[in-house]
Amino acid sequence: MQVATANETAGWTGDETLNVWQDFFWAAAGALLLTFSFPRPDMGQLAWVGLVPLMVLSLKTTPKRAFRVGYLTGVLHFLVLLRWVASTIHQYGGIPWVAGVAALVLLSLYLGLYMGLFAWGLARWRRGGLFVLCFAPLFWVALEYLRTKALTGFPWGLLGYTQHKHLALIQLADITGVYGISFLVVLVNAALALFVRRVLDRADWHRSAGWGGPIVGVGVAGLMVVGAYAYGTLRITQVEEAQEKSPTLSVAVIQGNIDQGVKWDTSYQLSSIETYQRLSAEALSKAPDLVVWPETATPFYYLHPADRLLTRMVNRGLAAGECDWILGAPAAERAGEDWNYYNRAYAVTSQGAVIGSYDKVHLVPFGEYIPFQKLLFFVKRLVVSAGNFSAGTKGDTIKGWDWQVGVQICFESIFPELSVASVRSGATLLVNLTNDAWFGRSGAPFQHFNMARFRAVETRRALARSANTGISGFVGPAGRVLSSTALYEEAWRVEALPVMTLTSLYVRFGDLFAWICVGLTVLLGPVIGGIRAMND
Template structure:
């Protein structure tokens, strides 16, 4: 019996040794649940800093919970925490994707939510690799002061180009769009410089209050250079804001009118609605007395201009009666050696009703204007099914008024700085953004879309006029000040004298040099510290 009891005891001990080690409930909560919850809080707080919530005070502190969660984490664990942060952020920011695919893509609600989460997951990968990089560097003794801002810029820069031409929607720096005093440095660095500063302020304030980041001990001497950099940017912002205001006051002006027809998306392409639509724009155009240039939104003329004689004649007549140059959007169709080609086009008519030029959209919307990887994502339909895939136009095309060239950005082209920069390099003295945001209903998307146009004006130092079908139409000064905005889902017409500046800046001349410097710096960090 004694021998049996002893063997039984040994057997139990052996079974205990075979059990995998497990975390206690308290340890699991501390090591797993708290960091994940902190990342979710951080992501949602950051989403709240953007339109239409505009809780901008979250920007300098929204990343604190994320930095707290990343302390002492392995790169692998940090990757997944960064992914959770990104998923919370993009789900809160891009929830409207589910609305668009549900209402206009006719997807069942679960599938529409799945499409939104799929996009959020793809974008979250950029934040995941950023977090893994910060943790990797911390384990090699490099403070996040020297890595987090640079790595963030690199992740945004890559996001702006891949996949499918990039989707740089509401990069971190765009959250400052309502504050001209904070965004003037964008005429040197582009929006990436603003993102750099936002991350730098977050990590600096976090380390000033915590003094540690995992095994790294942070001292006040580490703060000197970042604080100096922030002070230099504050001084530059104040200097440039004052200089641009003086240039604007002294510059010649041009009266520009924007119109907002407020045509519902469900009615826009109905052939029976074309006369009603043109009557609406005729009325709004008649209200734009004294304007040198009158702007209608994207595809305000929902037919093939020139190839549809009766509707074309009506638009020409409206232009003649206005006595102004008329810029408007319409689809275009051409037969080439390669076959039929469709374009999302903006036409410019003279006061005599003659076509003086046109601009074809150069950066197309995936699943809006063409379908990439259709065999894989066969369940995601194109949002404009009645027209075939669109073709791209050339980058940098400008249209000419007697006073000088203007640059046109159609729809979400306003979120791609390289397009506006090319037009300003080609002499554009005014940027025009025409868009149809009726797709988005009452969601935050129209507000987010408008906010990003502000940076195009600052980067190029020209005014920007924005005409949106259902809103938000706007005028923006060369200093980024929002001079006027329309209401949402109401017809509107407004005329304003805008400065006619020659435009151009260091950013116009050199482009994304700042982002490339961050990319080279990041590559050097990984190369020099790879074996530590």
């Protein structure tokens, strides 16, 4: 193992008191750059240098210190990025502020581990410029993929999402998923970190060979980014040409803007239904083929005998147009002596006939169910808003007379495998029903919307998104936003969406790229790095 020399350690740490403040400075600098890369303020260009402070330090110090600074960087970053968690749990979960803040802190402490492990790995297995250039992006993607899967998964704020504005660049996602974009961003960070480190190594400036690695690194990273842009430019042209030749389906999305504080108040049920019917009547003037309401837009158990009068009221509104409808609603079904509850999307004709449904597959932990209930039996007392919902079947789609859609409800849109599964089942359109009122006016609604855009690129399917308080809108198969609404307004939009049948490499092979990164990380780090350490 390569260990920092005494001079390196002294030059970067100093006494223990100074060391603490230095560590906090490096962590705060990195966290600030990364957090500002996401909406809002959505300065995605900062992501290309956001990891440089952490990587420069990790390549110059001990694994223990690198982990400490990386962990602190991650915790600070997620505390700010996910600040809406505290207010959501307090305001809508019915628990004190202190519990909401505690939940945010615990979540950030967990997510910070991934960045801490990244910094530790760089310090533990650093072997020279070109090795770092290869290892850093591989290791980062492996950790992002682990975060997507571990403990039910929480892939919110993956680094590749910061580049949603760069339409040509994100086309790479139809091969690699969002992980390929993260790979490129970390590759550039690694190249710049090697260059900065070389500049800081003043004692070796006169060694001409010492500049070879950093210069090659910057060149390789630059060529790969240029190659990604070239590929993306070509793919946009190809996809949009195919889009022009495809049949279309006219889709309307309705944004009712129902206050989350009164959404489930029975005294507001009628007014909520009337709001959606009024907005839908306006949208019907454009003669859509399909009208989409948001997640749980009907604040009652649609079709349940106990709510038959409200169901009839909704169905009378559906009869106003000759089209099909997708409605978000909770559902309850008998299971012996018990009940099973579902977060469901119903497909209904204008005559009130149910032609299909989709039940949410990836439920929100502590919001729709309690994970590890036997172990966390005490949590149920704290999270009063948690339901006891059952999950649907991955890959289910909804079929109409001349359409077949893959549905994602709420944050299912941040899990690529769900949209991929629906496309493999025959979906030619994606529909996202959500209620982002929980997020308030934070950056989260913008982050959520732009993460959903990547599902369109990955699957080469147009996306219709209906959100209670926004952002609602449409995304083309190349990830281009066709139209969208503002937050917290009553609105509707209608768009003719292409019905695509292209099969992307990502749909065909799934997360193969991420798995390759996992395999190469193990090979380059613990295996090769461990063998070399034994030989040192």
